[in-house]
Amino acid sequence: MEPTTFLYTFLLTTFLIYTALLLLRRRRTPPLPPGPTGLPLVGSLPFLDPSLHTYFTDLSKKYGPIFSLQLGSKLAVVISSSSLAHAVLREHDNTFANRDVTETGRLFSYGGNDILWSPNGPTWRMLRRICVHEMLSPQSLDAVSSIRQQETRSTMHHIHASSGNQVDIGAEMFLNVMNVVTNTMWGATLEGDEERESVGMDFKEVVANITDLLGRPNVSDFFPALARFDLQGIQSKMAVLMDRVDSIFERIIERRSCDEGKRTKKDLLEFMLRMEREGGDSKTPFTMSHVKALLIDMFTGATDTTSTAVEWAMAELLNKPDILKKLQDELDQIVGKDKLVEESHLSQLHFLSLVIKETLRLHPPVPLLVPHCPSSPCTIGGYLIPEGTRVFINVWAIQRDPSKWTDPLEFKPERYLQQGLQRDFGGKDFDYFPFGSGRRICVGIAMAERMVGYFLATIVHSFDWKLPEGKDVDFSEKFGIVMKKAIPLVATPTPRLSKNELYN
Numbered sequence: 224m225e226p227t228t229f230l231y232t233f234l235l236t237t238f239l240i241y242t243a244l245l246l247l248r249r250r251r252t253p254p255l256p257p258g259p260t261g262l263p264l265v266g267s268l269p270f271l272d273p274s275l276h277t278y279f280t281d282l283s284k285k286y287g288p289i290f291s292l293q294l295g296s297k298l299a300v301v302i303s304s305s306s307l308a309h310a311v312l313r314e315h316d317n318t319f320a321n322r323d324v325t326e327t328g329r330l331f332s333y334g335g336n337d338i339l340w341s342p343n344g345p346t347w348r349m350l351r352r353i354c355v356h357e358m359l360s361p362q363s364l365d366a367v368s369s370i371r372q373q374e375t376r377s378t379m380h381h382i383h384a385s386s387g388n389q390v391d392i393g394a395e396m397f398l399n400v401m402n403v404v405t406n407t408m409w410g411a412t413l414e415g416d417e418e419r420e421s422v423g424m425d426f427k428e429v430v431a432n433i434t435d436l437l438g439r440p441n442v443s444d445f446f447p448a449l450a451r452f453d454l455q456g457i458q459s460k461m462a463v464l465m466d467r468v469d470s471i472f473e474r475i476i477e478r479r480s481c482d483e484g485k486r487t488k489k490d491l492l493e494f495m496l497r498m499e500r501e502g503g504d505s506k507t508p509f510t511m512s513h514v515k516a517l518l519i520d521m522f523t524g525a526t527d528t529t530s531t532a533v534e535w536a537m538a539e540l541l542n543k544p545d546i547l548k549k550l551q552d553e554l555d556q557i558v559g560k561d562k563l564v565e566e567s568h569l570s571q572l573h574f575l576s577l578v579i580k581e582t583l584r585l586h587p588p589v590p591l592l593v594p595h596c597p598s599s600p601c602t603i604g605g606y607l608i609p610e611g612t613r614v615f616i617n618v619w620a621i622q623r624d625p626s627k628w629t630d631p632l633e634f635k636p637e638r639y640l641q642q643g644l645q646r647d648f649g650g651k652d653f654d655y656f657p658f659g660s661g662r663r664i665c666v667g668i669a670m671a672e673r674m675v676g677y678f679l680a681t682i683v684h685s686f687d688w689k690l691p692e693g694k695d696v697d698f699s700e701k702f703g704i705v706m707k708k709a710i711p712l713v714a715t716p717t718p719r720l721s722k723n724e725l726y727n
């Protein structure tokens with residue numbers, strides 16, 4: 224063969240092999256999920272609706288149960304069916320049990336040192352273990368039941384003092400759970416001290432602002448190259464708030480050091496400080512940043528979620544007086560009108576548990592879960608989800624899916640009595656998982672169940688409630704990392720127990 228002919232044949236063969244390999248590879252690599260095209264550079268960012276959960280639900284009707292959106296330089300994927308949620312949270316749980324840490328998340332968590340934002344790995348496992356073991360397991364919760372009793376009674380006295388006047392139900396629950404959580408975490412330090420109340424109030428204000436910033440879309444997250452310019456000023460606002468949080472923590476930790484050896488009660492803070500002095504466990508270091516990050520995790524994880532749940536439950540009950548009456552009948556039968564509800568009654572209050580279940584179906588407080596993030600490329604439903612994608616799981620839409628639920632928009636607590644419809648909070652049914660599922664499932668379920676159940680039972684048992692004259696319940700939602708009622712629920716309590724002394 225002529226040298227030039229040989230060269231041409233060689234080049235042509237190489238080209239053909241290369242093209243064939245390319246085509247083969249392209250055929251083997253699944254496509255990205257379908258979705259709106261968006262604009263050059265910014266993608267779908269300009270079209271984002273602040274009510275992300277309904278916006279995503281509408282898009283899923285057009286593009287299907289898995290779709291993608293380009294948000295600046297970030298790819299987001301939204302999952303809206305129970306079978307695909309199963310694929311992400313069960314079949315590929317290990318890959319997806321990571322977070323795409325936002326700029327505000329990083330500041331909030333002392334550099335990603337908390338449970339919420341840590342990647343799936345030994346540090347995250349250690350942090351979860353500490354909180355479960357020292358504060359959130361059934362045994363640790365039993366050990367501090369008197370704190371919950373004392374705080375719930377004190378809220379009840381406060382509501383009683385407002386009899387005949389309008390009460391903001393969510394705000395009452397927020398104060399209640401805030402006191403319970405702070406007392407559980409560091410109560411032994413500030414116990415009996417009026418400083419406890421002032422620390423609580425400081426914290427309440429700062430944390431409300433922090434939660435708001437955590438839920439706000441931030442250009443820095445969509446264009447990481449611009450993060451250092453902080454174009455909306457969100458990071459600098461967060462930094463100021465975190466300075467305030469830090470000075471509260473410093474104050475408490477300093478007090479705790481002065482008290483060394485005098486305390487009789489143990490709490491989460493004491494355990495963590497000891498662990499910090501020892502430097503962690505054999506595998507992972509534990510620093511002061513971890514101590515503070517866990518304190519703020521527990522506080523923010525518990526407060527807005529549980530108070531929102533109680534507020535939505537009361538909204539549904541006031542909208543359906545027959546269901547409210549049925550719940551009061553159950554309470555009267557199990558507790559009686561001449562006693563107060565105790566936490567020990569909860570296991571017998573079956574209808575109450577159905578009411579709470581149904582509330583968390585229609586109003587999951589964290590409607591898109593906390594976004595997950597695959598640590599390596601993964602195929603879901605025949606589509607590629609690249610590493611680092613922000614994955615939203617629309618539990619709000621899944622729990623209202625008409626192909627899974629009869630009368631999905633109706634508040635029907637009895638539905639769970641039907642054969643095959645028993646549901647719990649463990650995340651094993653992928654048409655019902657208000658606390659998430661898999662490795663990243665909420666760490667505070669046991670505490671949430673007790674707090675919501677006990678508080679709801681107490682206010683429904685101790686008072687009759689009336690909406691303001693001529694007003695119906697407003698069900699509009701305000702989307703955020705925790706979805707609240709757009710208009711806070713106010714109602715007027717009237718005492719209904721047999722003896723006035725019970726309210727003292």
Ligand code: HEM
Pocket residue numbers: 338339340351520521522524525526528529532587588589592593594657658659660662663664665666667668670671675
């Ligand atoms: C009704 C009350 C609550 C609801 C509906 C709720 C719901 C959730 C959801 C949906 C997640 C995200 C799961 C995921 O990423 O897939 C979560 C995570 C978390 N929750 Fe809760 N939660 C509640 C109460 C609490 C309480 C009382 C605490 C602590 C005292 C808490 C602490 C946390 C923490 C630390 C995480 C992060 C877990 C991780 O990333 O590993 N939550 N919660």
